[in-house]
Amino acid sequence: MTELPDPHAIAAVRALAIPLREDDPHDALLDLVGDAELVLLGEASHGTHEFYRERARITQRLLAEKQFQAVAIEGDWPDAYRVNRYVRGVGSDNSAAQALEGFKRFPTWMWRNTEVVAFVEWQRARNAGLPPPARTGFYGLDLYSMHSSMAAVLAHLEAADPEAARQVRERYGCFDRFGEDSQVYGLMTGLRGADSCEQAVRATLADLRHRAAAAQPDIADTEAAFDAAQNALLVKNAEAYYRSMYLSDVSSWNLRDLHMAETLGQLQAHLQRQSGHGQTRPKIVVWAHNSHLGDARATEMGQRRGEMNLGQLVRERHGARALLVGFSTYTGSVAAASDWGAAAQRMQVVPARPDSHEGVMHASGVARFLLPLRGARPLVFSKPRLERAIGVIYRPETERMSHYFHAELGAQFDALIHLDTTRALEPLERGTGWRDAEAPATYPAGV
Template sequence: MPTSTFSATDTAALTRAIADSAHVLDGGAGDYDALLDLIGDARFVLLGEATHGTHEFYEQRARITERLIGEKGFIAVAVEADWPDAYRVNRYVRAEGGDVDAVGALGGFRRFPSWMWRNDDVVHFIDWLRAYNDARPGAARTGFYGLDLYSLFTSMEEVLRYLQQVDPAGAEEARKRYACFDHYGDDSQQYAYAAGLGSSESCQREVVATLEQIQQRAAADMQRDGIGASDAFFYAQQNARLVKNAEEYYRTMFRGRVSSWNLRDRHMAETLDALAEHLAQTRGVPAKVVVWEHNSHVGDARATEVGRLGEWTVGELARKRYGDDAFLVGFSTYDGWVTAASDWDGPAERKQVRPALAGSYEDLFHQTGLGNFMLPLRPRSAARDALLEARLQRAIGVLYLPRTERQSHYFSARLPHQFDAMIHIDTTDAVHPLEPTSHWDKGEAPETYPVGL
């Protein structure tokens, strides 16, 4: 493995090397020409974000995605969202379903943190995607899909709805199996407590049996008709698989972070694989998919301290499966504002992002003085060598806890092994929720505000 020729204290040399390789982003049409050249013919482009609530991350991912769709033939956007909620958006952008506008199509995203997808930037992108599809009558339409597994009860309802339409007797069998969950009141956390803390209560056998029922029906239909799965069946099958994996996720979430994290990222990677295979079968050509997820999922875990603890990520699994056909892009920011909560299930707040810690990647990028830029990391360069030494990297999820900044939001990483390119937006603003509350509108008190008041 090559090692850095730069001293960790030689900041001037580090920043010069980065500046020499960086492509400054000035808002022009050619901002991402160099990035698209680097992506080349890759079939999977994974676009990250350093927070779950930054306007510029959504905005720039949309700009890149629009070019990938229009110029490189990408046919799907897969995001860190639940399968049934995202599929409602998929129907809308493909001129299907009953929603009359993008805001209505996002109506399924009501669970915390709703602002991740119910925000102005997502509405703008969905409007663009619908218009792009509408402008190409007769052409295959680009879709929008979810990869996550939190929708345990919603996905059960979707499985039963599909079976009721095509196999009422089979629907009744599945309904009896899923009744195992009835006394948890559509509360997945309650099921997690009951099934995960040593209790003998578990619906594992029931969800596996229902998935097998769906798969057996698929095999019979394909043998009879000689065709692949329809979109409707594929949607139902993925919901049944989600129920099976979500049940396992909630049952194991109290056994430790690594087990539950790995199960979730494995599910997202498998959903991406299944989506690509389905689209290839229905379109007759290899599918090209853009992924929107947090850096912590998009990056290669093997380059981070959490990877050394045994965690894996969607980015790592994609690289193992697809090699150079998977291209991983991270995002970072130095300071600004973010939409986040202070507690799980808490209200969305507009919170001030502190300047990055000294010595972190974000601090180093800030010291280049370039502002916003794209940095290639896959090709060998002085900048890549300069960044091989492990540094702190910031990650803000749906919670932002500035009082415990170092412990809550930083981990060690080797950037050139984690991503193929990095996009740095020096000062960022918070994503705007569709339904901002008073907590969001008033913003956060400055850090100098008296603590005791």
């Protein structure tokens, strides 16, 4: 039997909620940001229009008013770096939609959608009025692009040092016997005991990092060397990720979020070197799913399954200099697939369970609001309660099992933005499979 919403939690939400207008400038959230150097902006699904729109609005203000220098997304490094070149006014792409064409892997709508296009065009237009060192960037934190990152490393070395390229091609040739499917590599090396390519990718990363450290101080040279080194890091970490994927869900999840945290740290160090501001730490906005950005220690994924995530790692390393912001919704529609690799659909989102955090937010009667959670807060937000997570896959028929987990909201986030009714975002390519689906986890998790 489903429990009713907790009246004490409802009262606490009503007391603390800061109502938001439809076109709210998010002044209250910017006050919470203060001097933070990392602001992590989440989402409760990978396919909700309002989550992307509000993140973009907040990020625009952080870049323009709070001296934030970059956006880092839950996307692969080489695909996002192509967008980075576009927003910085270099490269050959003529539009944001063209610059986003690198995001070809399922789910394409996660970054190839109208809200991301609008933000990328805004960032490029703003950068055009700034000198190159002051222009803001767009980067990726994820690790699924093992083969395209190998190709990027080789392309860089072919131009910079053909002999080094020959050596790295021999090392990366270790992967040839497994074909182009990274999961085949994981299956053969993880479960079946085939010799791995671990030593080859570690040696290549060491070489590329040495080259990056020795790069000339010219911005173009250091950027190119840094890009190549980050691709080599991705290959090294992706090799370990795929090798562990068939052995332990916990291990592969942890490796993925450790990679995100390491990439974020490398990016912050690179931007600090580029700025020449000495001890001043660069400021970065992160866009990713709530499950990556909310502190895992406050959820059953950390408490029962031993999983860590980016939000936890950032808090451990940066403390109060990081602000973790979650997003939630009660009902509406979402762009998602019914299975991995399936066509995107506009799905109806089942109204949230009354005994969930989302149910409590809805019962407050406030349709759109910011809920500050940092510092002194009612003990009711320390109580574990169900929370919903929709990734690129949505299965409403098994929603309780597929999409809910327990979380202590007050320890998970520093603030929550609740938008009671939301709608599906608009993919750039709907395709013949785009359709509405009435209601009754990135691979393998869907988030």
